[in-house]
Amino acid sequence: MKDYIKHHEWKIIEEGFDPNYNRISESIFSIGNGRLGQRANFEEAYSGDSLRGSYIAGVYYPDKTRVGWWKNGYPEYFAKVINSVNWIGVNIHVEDEELDLAAAKILSFRRELDMKQGVLKRNFKVGLKSGKQLEIKASRFLSMDNPDIGALQYKIKPINFSGNLKIASYLDGDVFNEDSNYKEKFWKKVDQQIREDSGFLTLETLKTRFVACAAMRFQVKKGKQAITNIENFSKEKYIEGKVSCNAKEGEEVVIEKIVAITSSLNHEKQSIQKDTLLILDNAVKKGYSGLFQRHQKKWDSIWERSDIKIEGDVAAQQGIRFNIFQLNQTYTGDDDRLNIGPKGFTGEKYGGVTYWDTEGFCLPFYLSTSPQEVSKNLLLYRYKHLGKAIENAENLGFKNGAALYPMVTVNGKECHNEWEITFEEIHRNGAIAYAIWNYVNYTGDKEHLAPYGFEVLLAISRFWAQRVNWSDEKQSYVMLGVTGPNEYENNVNNNFHTNYMASWTLKYTMEVIEYMKKEHPYLYSELSRKWEFNELLETNHWKEIVEKMYFPFDDNRNIYLQQDGFLDKEIKPVSEIDNNETPIHQHWSWDRILRSCYIKQADVMQSLFWFEGDFSKSFLKRHFDFYEPITVHESSLSPCVHTILAAKIGYFEKAYQLYLRTARLDLDDYNNDTDDGLHITSMGGTWMAFVIGFGGLRAVNGKLIFNPFLPKKWKSYSFRVDFMGAHLEVIKGRNTFKIENHSDVEIQVEVWGKEQKLAANEVKNFKREKQNVS
Amino acid sequence: MKDYIKHHEWKIIEEGFDPNYNRISESIFSIGNGRLGQRANFEEAYSGDSLRGSYIAGVYYPDKTRVGWWKNGYPEYFAKVINSVNWIGVNIHVEDEELDLAAAKILSFRRELDMKQGVLKRNFKVGLKSGKQLEIKASRFLSMDNPDIGALQYKIKPINFSGNLKIASYLDGDVFNEDSNYKEKFWKKVDQQIREDSGFLTLETLKTRFVACAAMRFQVKKGKQAITNIENFSKEKYIEGKVSCNAKEGEEVVIEKIVAITSSLNHEKQSIQKDTLLILDNAVKKGYSGLFQRHQKKWDSIWERSDIKIEGDVAAQQGIRFNIFQLNQTYTGDDDRLNIGPKGFTGEKYGGVTYWDTEGFCLPFYLSTSPQEVSKNLLLYRYKHLGKAIENAENLGFKNGAALYPMVTVNGKECHNEWEITFEEIHRNGAIAYAIWNYVNYTGDKEHLAPYGFEVLLAISRFWAQRVNWSDEKQSYVMLGVTGPNEYENNVNNNFHTNYMASWTLKYTMEVIEYMKKEHPYLYSELSRKWEFNELLETNHWKEIVEKMYFPFDDNRNIYLQQDGFLDKEIKPVSEIDNNETPIHQHWSWDRILRSCYIKQADVMQSLFWFEGDFSKSFLKRHFDFYEPITVHESSLSPCVHTILAAKIGYFEKAYQLYLRTARLDLDDYNNDTDDGLHITSMGGTWMAFVIGFGGLRAVNGKLIFNPFLPKKWKSYSFRVDFMGAHLEVIKGRNTFKIENHSDVEIQVEVWGKEQKLAANEVKNFKREKQNVS
Secondary structure (H helix, E strand, C coil): CCCCEECCCCEEEEECCCHHHHHHHHHHCCEECCCEEECCCCCCCCCCCCCCCEEEEEEEEEEECCCCCCCCCCCCEEEEEEECCECCCEEEEECCEECCCCCCEEEEEEEEEECCCCEEEEEEEEECCCCCEEEEEEEEEECCCCCCEEEEEEEEEECCCCEEEEEEEEEECCCCCCCCCCCCCCEEEEEEEEECCEEEEEEEECCCCCEEEEEEEEEEEECCEEECCEEEEEECCEEEEEEEEEECCCCCEEEEEEEEEEECCCCCCCCHHHHHHHHHHHHHHHHHHHHHHHHHHHHHHHHHHHCCEEECCHHHHHHHHHHHHHHHHHCCCCCCCCCCCCCCCCCCHHHHCECCHHHHHHHHHHHHHCCHHHHHHHHHHHHHCHHHHHHHHHHCCCCCCCCCCCCCECCCCCCCCCHHHHHHCCHHHHHHHHHHHHHHHHHCCHHHHCCHHHHHHHHHHHHHHHHCEEECCCCEEECCCECCCCCCCCCECCCHHHHHHHHHHHHHHHHHHHHHHHHCHHHHHHHHHHCCCCHHHHHHHHHHHHHHECCCEECCCCEECCCCCHHHCCCCCHHHCCHHHCCHHHHCCHHHHHHCCCECCCCHHHHHHHCHHHCCHHHHHHHHHHHHHHECCCCCCCHHHHHHHHHHCCCHHHHHHHHHHHHCCCCCCCCCCHHHCCCHHHHHHHHHHHHHHHCCCEEECCEEEECCCCCCCCCEEEEEEEECCEEEEEEECCCCEEEEECCCCCEEEEECCEEEEECCCCEEEECCCCCCCC | CCCCEECCCCEEEEECCCHHHHHHHHHHCCEECCCEEECCCCCCCCCCCCCCCEEEEEEEEEEECCCCCCCCCCCCEEEEEEECCECCCEEEEECCEECCCCCCEEEEEEEEEECCCCEEEEEEEEECCCCCEEEEEEEEEECCCCCCEEEEEEEEEECCCCEEEEEEEEEECCCCCCCCCCCCCCEEEEEEEEECCEEEEEEEECCCCCEEEEEEEEEEEECCEEECCEEEEEECCEEEEEEEEEECCCCCEEEEEEEEEEECCCCCCCCHHHHHHHHHHHHHHHHHHHHHHHHHHHHHHHHHHHCEEEECCHHHHHHHHHHHHHHHHHCCCCCCCCCCCCCCCCCCHHHHCECCHHHHHHHHHHHHHCCHHHHHHHHHHHHHCHHHHHHHHHHCCCCCCCCCCCCCECCCCCCCCCHHHHHHCCHHHHHHHHHHHHHHHHHCCHHHHCCHHHHHHHHHHHHHHHHCEEECCCCEEECCCECCCCCCCCCECCCHHHHHHHHHHHHHHHHHHHHHHHHCHHHHHHHHHHCCCCHHHHHHHHHHHHHHECCCEECCCCEECCCCCHHHCCCCCHHHCCHHHCCHHHHCCHHHHHHCCCECCCCHHHHHHHCHHHCCHHHHHHHHHHHHHHECCCCCCCHHHHHHHHHHCCCHHHHHHHHHHHHCCCCCCCCCCHHHCCCHHHHHHHHHHHHHHHCCCEEECCEEEECCCCCCCCCEEEEEEEECCEEEEEEECCCCEEEEECCCCCEEEEECCEEEEECCCCEEEECCCCCCCC
């Protein structure tokens, strides 16, 4: 837990430079535009500790898996979105002394991420060894308007001297990943050129053979005068242009650098160089400020759609905006080949690849705050991987078109670094089915089921039907050898959540079949043929499984158990663990963690959140009372689920406390792990905790339900949601609740149990009947 | 399964050369002397597929563990006994054409391992590309008389030409391990020299800094004339001496090469070179034939002590002698820092390091066929690692002097390549406790308990007492998150074998405490202080655990279950698995294997074997009838245990069938994996299957029990055992049974339930009363 980020409603601010926090700040101040991501590394040379990271979404390397003892079915490689060309590079020399913040004396330093405008700024003064002092003002952005473009401006002012300045602008493709299993570099040169102020690097990844092209143009000005005596230098995978000028005390020298970065995901390899130079030319015509204007406009409309305001708590305001900002930077939803890595493009951890986090924790955010197309693309991502998911299942011994979606993937193939989680955490398959329901339920877009949703559901249901087995002992269907969302268990039997997801998927698929038969009979019979689907035989089996699925239950406590044998553990609340021993994953051996009762992440509670309608409030309360005290929430994806359930059952203070654990997770480096990247997918969870937890938002049968409460510390909050074509602003005050319909669409809402119409452009105030607990 | 090894009572013979079998033969024809091990690589150049292996016992490298995702408590490195200097190297050129069996035409080829004499021979004729034909006779051995010495003789005869021969003798230390996690070489040069016919290489391992020195002297003779014009050549980690001579058709040129190989395990680093040259000088004085004579004498006495004879089945005779031969080559028992790797020194797999195989499957062989010191050293190996075992337990969170012996080790520290097995297969701790009982019971050497046995048992008991936990649910002590001997399960609860071992260890330790208090009261109180042992408190807790330990049980079948929830699996006999899908570990995904009922290796049956006295015959039978049909025996350590139990309950034909699965495991490459080394520890299991299974040998209360039976196919067998100072030869014929006491010591025996004395040097015939089933 750290506290060095200044609180501000719209800005993330670091005052003063602590090299020990540099990696953390490099993560926090990251910028991105969905296609490109860039850690907040310095433009100029820095010999101190730093994790340099420039990422191109979808450009990955299949790093050979590292295991001690290979077994059949292990993933062949761990795909990772790799560090790519360093495009921000600027080197400054003052009379041959290099500017390097690790060597210079720092007189002042301010780093600022302006979330409203989407721009990263630095302003600092340094004293060099020679005694010469400089002031630097740097700013940069990755364009939300043109996802191939990055631009930076770098101003240098001699404070106490006049003398020679050398300014080099470069592109460096000779980069590496810190996280590489075998210490290899992943890029090789295709072509490169530097001439005067312009140059490009064309590079290719090993094995996957993605081609990326980065082209730059720069201009250095002293006052209004452009400096044109440019020296060029190049070496393998590196190009540079350098100018030399005599700078006067107090006079600014400004470099502007505009870069186009493209990849073979979006360009033919043959034409990529030409395309990139064209893109660059067009961008250069607009200039830094022209590009920035357009970029900022895009951010205006994003905030217009998705902002959350909190009155009375600047830290909370900053926290929630940071989450919204980062989610929008990571995934813009215009490309169904892209997805959301747990750390987005802010570091190397988790390789920038896709987990069930997307369906479990991010989809609701995009459903409520983005055009429908965005969420649809997240679903299409999985639909397009259906063939691979069937192959994954075949590799494990399943047949007949059963699909097991991977735990970790970039291209549909399972590609984790280890088997434990990869193989056994099959509940992910249920999350992918649930996302289909979630999307259709929220958007009303039933057409998605024909064929996309139906085909995916059929294949997942077939998997579940084969993955369970009949237990003579229990006279039930059981599911052996799984890991639930709680990764502090491994290879357990009858994980409640997994069994519940399986049973639910089978039921939902049968509902969808009824819909298909009714609404798309011809397509349905076509698909049945395609998938050799014997409806009668298979659904009869599914019905039997649903009817006779086993769920571990404790008669004494009247609760479902996380898995078979859970009560053999010593059940002691987290509060009894010595403070010096938490987080337990940093202090306890894996062996001890596995045997303990402590839950890393909502597991039974995950089902209870997703299917709360299946259970009574007292049922939810009983389970919350049992599971919350033994949950250590050492996954960032955990507290949000508990927040929502706590709010649901009226534990408002608890809900707020749990919310605080994720609200500023990265800004305060809560878990001491922000240095290797931001918890992007968890930010979706935080949004859910807010809107679904505090706002009590639910979508049921085409209407939007609210059961809002206001945390005691706050004066008011407001959030914005899209629903069925309407755009609402929802404002909760201490004793007030107001919904503004900023659209021409009428919708149904239900507030505190009372259903009503909300007309086009209507603003409506709501009062809670009985007592108002919030 | 292959069938290319010729059957012979004393020899292993390969006729004709198939390069596809070369790695297999390199394993099978391995030689060793407990300190050095050498695969049957060719002396001369060979460009075909080969796994070169020369090993020095105890000289290991800590190869950084390869895991995808590090967790607390993971082993830091996987120690492996590494490939060391290639000492057998001889290069032959005929008129500048190199002799290489991968390039030459092979006219005849015979490889022969004479187990009686402990010598490896090759005799082959080849045609070179030039049309010149050669006959080669090569033989070599690693001296059982002087464990630092290897010697070889290599005879070259031109068959159809006279001409120039170049013969080079070399030492090559620039070797690598095929099995290295990060493709490094592990040796660096310290010093080297070559002058005329003599030279040495002194090398050091990286990280562990073991120094090894190899020194050679060679002599080439044509008839009686020594060739002395020696050219020397050397490069980094490589030295060579080469002679050139004109050989006549039909006339033999003979090279003899004697090598001394030492390590810093046995020599000061400062003096190792000097020491080694002295050892070499002394060996050279004896010459190849003098060394061989002494070597052979040692083998004579080994066979005198440990031979097993089978009449009526040459293949079986060859098989059992091969096992005895290899066990004696691997471990000679004069150094308590050495132990027995699963593949001995015949390949790289399992790194030549120690598993519970030693206590579980090898100790009985050495107990019965070697001087008592040998077994005692196996126990001291663990005793000396007690401190490290306590550290291992501390690393996992245990306290108060609890010890967890490592699953894999070379120096006492846990050093496996993966966590799954390492952490959870804690039954190994019980095997180490059982070995103490086994040793004391067999030898009567109770003094071993004070202090060695007692200290180890105390620490292991403390581990068990902390590793169990009280289950409110079951009102019993349970043991969660373990893996039993059956490695086709992972992280199960209440594994019967583990719980049984724990309970037994606690009981046995309490017995030993009583013995200590009675026989060594002063030492006992001293040790109690040293270990802060609160006898009353701790043993009261132990007693409660013993009393209330939980064992999963099936009331219907009246059997103990391998673990909690075992009956939730689909129980189908192995016979129903499609033949194309076995062995399942080669055909099924790990996920599928884990969920299946199939047992890799005796698990419940392991306890039933070790503690058969605790159970009735009908109890054993019931369990055998349940578990044997679902056991796939895909560990080579499995069939021996089932053989013994089958014999015990009178399933003689089954016992014999099971025995066949291990008897010629490597000779017939039964599991298609002999290429990477021999199953050395499994050979101890085969010996047990024979002597304990067929012979019905047990040692109880100072007497030796026999319940022999003779497999139908055989005419007779005999085996030899040491017991309490006596040496017996035990001969079973069709309807006869005879014991010859070849010693001056009288002992008690019990044959078919009848107890009697066997006087010094007495030969006694026994008849079975009632019916004789064998």
